[in-house]
């Protein structure tokens with residue numbers, strides 16, 4: 001396992017190459033993934049099978065989209081009818097981020113609860129916002145999502161095996177997935193020491209697959225005692241994988257979702273593309289039965305995936321007195 005200034009870099013060729021790999025090569029890979037999940041919760045992957053052209057097409061389209069006037073971009077603003085679209089004022093834990101965003105749902109329509117009220121079972125169908133410019137934006141996004149799904153399922157299999165679970169254990173949760181791809185644009189910032197692109201946070205889905213450009217700025221909080229912020233070095237055409245909250249709960253805390261943030265830059269703008277894997281909205285997120293027993297009782301109370309996310313969205317847009325909803329609120333003391 002190489003180290004790129006900290007987080008491990010893992011070669012996925014045993015599960016992506018066209019020649020069948022030996023069982024021992026796959027076993028070694030599963031071990032490597034397991035250690036990276038335990039020690040860091042963050043790693044980079046190479047030889048992941050995603051064609052370079054598919055990523056480059058989306059990177060170019062993203063630049064063209066954000067290069068438009070604010071007025072044009074606001075024509076596809078996110079609103080209450082769907083989580084898809086453009087916005088420029090996200091708050092992470094009550095602090096405004098120095099970035100602009102465009103979100104696009106993996107599944108269309110995406111079925112979601114109408115509101116965050118636990119007793120209200122009405123649902124809504126979310127559809128995507130489709131900008132006129134750049135041309136073929138939608139097709140480029142769809143092609144990218146297809147690749148993210150393939151890679152995502154491979155990673156979930158490796159993670160399941162590393163926990164001693166059946167390879168396809170996680171798959172059922174994603175049939176009616178609520179995953180989405182996000183285009184992030186971090187403009188140049190005149191006072192980079194006074195702002196953050198994204199404040200410290202943990203991702204609330206199951207798994208995040210992130211493409212970053214060559215500028216750098218993503219930092220991960222090291223899990224050792226010093227809790228230092230470690231820069232995630234850009235590696236051309238690698239993807240950054242991070243475990244998110246739901247895997248922490250499914251694994252009953254064996255793996256943890258790790259805090260990260262994005263610093264900004266006075267000289268260079270930066271682009272990144274996370275793909276957030278989320279299960280179906282009605283998934284009851286709880287520690288998996290195979291991983292609990294009388295010596296290792298469940299550490300989390302079950303929660304509803306869709307309602308949790310809606311509550312989180314509500315708190316991301318305005319200043320609130322309290323901390324927004326976090327999985328530790330479901331921790332069994």
Ligand SMILES: O=C(O)CCC(=O)C(=O)O
Pocket residue numbers: 182184198203210212217218260261262271272273274
């Ligand atoms: O831009 C990045 O490198 C990471 C962004 C991120 O953490 C997020 O959007 O959740």
Ligand SMILES: [Fe+2]
Pocket residue numbers: 201202203260
């Ligand atoms: Fe994140």
